[in-house]
Amino acid sequence: MSDIPSTQRVLIFDEYNGPLVVRKAPVPEPLDDELLVKVEYSGICHSDLHSWNGDFDYATICPLIGGHEGAGSVVKIGSKVRDWKLGDRAGVKLVNANCLNCEYCKTGHEPLCDRIQNYGFDCHGTFQEYMTIRDVDAIKISKDMNLASAAPVLCGGVTAYKALKEANLKSGQIVAITGAGGGLGSFGIQYAKAMGLRVIAIDHSSKKEHCEDLGAEWFVDGFETSEIVDHIKKITNGGPHGVVSFVSAKKPMEQALEYVRKRGTVVLVGLPKDSQILVNTTLLIFNSITIKGSLIGSRLDTDEALDFVSRGVVKVPLEFVRLEDVPIVYEKMKEGKVNSRVVVDFSL
Numbered sequence: 031m032s033d034i035p036s037t038q039r040v041l042i043f044d045e046y047n048g049p050l051v052v053r054k055a056p057v058p059e060p061l062d063d064e065l066l067v068k069v070e071y072s073g074i075c076h077s078d079l080h081s082w083n084g085d086f087d088y089a090t091i092c093p094l095i096g097g098h099e100g101a102g103s104v105v106k107i108g109s110k111v112r113d114w115k116l117g118d119r120a121g122v123k124l125v126n127a128n129c130l131n132c133e134y135c136k137t138g139h140e141p142l143c144d145r146i147q148n149y150g151f152d153c154h155g156t157f158q159e160y161m162t163i164r165d166v167d168a169i170k171i172s173k174d175m176n177l178a179s180a181a182p183v184l185c186g187g188v189t190a191y192k193a194l195k196e197a198n199l200k201s202g203q204i205v206a207i208t209g210a211g212g213g214l215g216s217f218g219i220q221y222a223k224a225m226g227l228r229v230i231a232i233d234h235s236s237k238k239e240h241c242e243d244l245g246a247e248w249f250v251d252g253f254e255t256s257e258i259v260d261h262i263k264k265i266t267n268g269g270p271h272g273v274v275s276f277v278s279a280k281k282p283m284e285q286a287l288e289y290v291r292k293r294g295t296v297v298l299v300g301l302p303k304d305s306q307i308l309v310n311t312t313l314l315i316f317n318s319i320t321i322k323g324s325l326i327g328s329r330l331d332t333d334e335a336l337d338f339v340s341r342g343v344v345k346v347p348l349e350f351v352r353l354e355d356v357p358i359v360y361e362k363m364k365e366g367k368v369n370s371r372v373v374v375d376f377s378l
């Protein structure tokens with residue numbers, strides 16, 4: 031297509047915590063099995079801040095173009111691509127390049143594949159105007175969906191949705207969500223409601239109204255409530271059937287193991303600082319409790335998570351910024367001042 035430029039703007043850093051600068055870079059050519067996607071929106075996730083800080087143990091490349099919640103349109107197609115056409119809308123998520131052939135790929139757990147590449151971490155991500163992606167990795171976004179709303183679902187939304195699925199709950203059962211007023215929690219409350227679950231939101235009292243507006247049936251102040259374990263057991267008549275833990279502090283994670291209902295499941299998503307929590311194994315055994323970790327969703331989970339948003343049952347409050355404003359957003363994230371999903375709008 032003649033209107034594809036030869037250069038583009040990318041947001042890049044050369045060293046961890048170093049300046050984040052907008053630079054010109056060549057627009058890449060898609061390989062035979064790749065699409066060239068014009069990125070129109072990219073969500074800004076908390077993990078992007080961590081990768082810029084160099085907080086992760088595993089190897090992230092540097093210099094790096096961050097970002098892993100991209101939504102845009104297909105502007106060029108490799109010669110062997112079959113299932114995409116020009117103008118299709120495509121999502122670019124975190125996990126790509128999985129082998130498609132290992133036990134995990136074959137059973138729909140491709141984020142656990144040993145061969146994955148994480149966009150915005152160990153290869154360049156979505157803070158660029160044009161990027162290539164293997165056809166099987168790109169996520170189809172329907173024409174009737176708001177493209178900007180799709181972006182934050184590709185990491186934040188699907189992470190919350192997958193964690194709820196992992197809790198194995200039935201409609202009518204109760205789920206407690208910790209960190210309910212934050213980004214993942216706000217998605218979590220809405221997905222849980224849409225899945226027919228009853229929600230206890232646990233967070234700071236300043237988030238009460240927000241959580242109730244999103245559909246939480248109960249709100250518990252996780253900081254000020256005395257005897258919180260007994261309180262939660264009492265209001266739920268024996269404890270919630272599942273807990274999805276988005277907080278990264280130890281105490282609320284340990285409390286969840288105490289108040290979850292017998293035979294209940296606690297799904298951990300937030301990571302405590304040194305990765306350690308205390309587990310009372312007597313409690314675990316006598317109450318037959320399951321503790322699980324959940325990382326992110328598969329391609330199918332992503333399709334499902336997008337469908338809820340496309341049907342309007344899960345809403346994504348958005349705030350738009352320019353590519354060069356990402357450093358300001360990181361500063362706000364550090365101060366805990368980001369309440370909506372912040373999305374880079376490349377047309378600004």
Ligand SMILES: [Zn+2]
Nearest residue numbers: 075077185186
């Ligand atoms: Zn993310």
Ligand SMILES: [Zn+2]
Nearest residue numbers: 129132135143
């Ligand atoms: Zn694999």
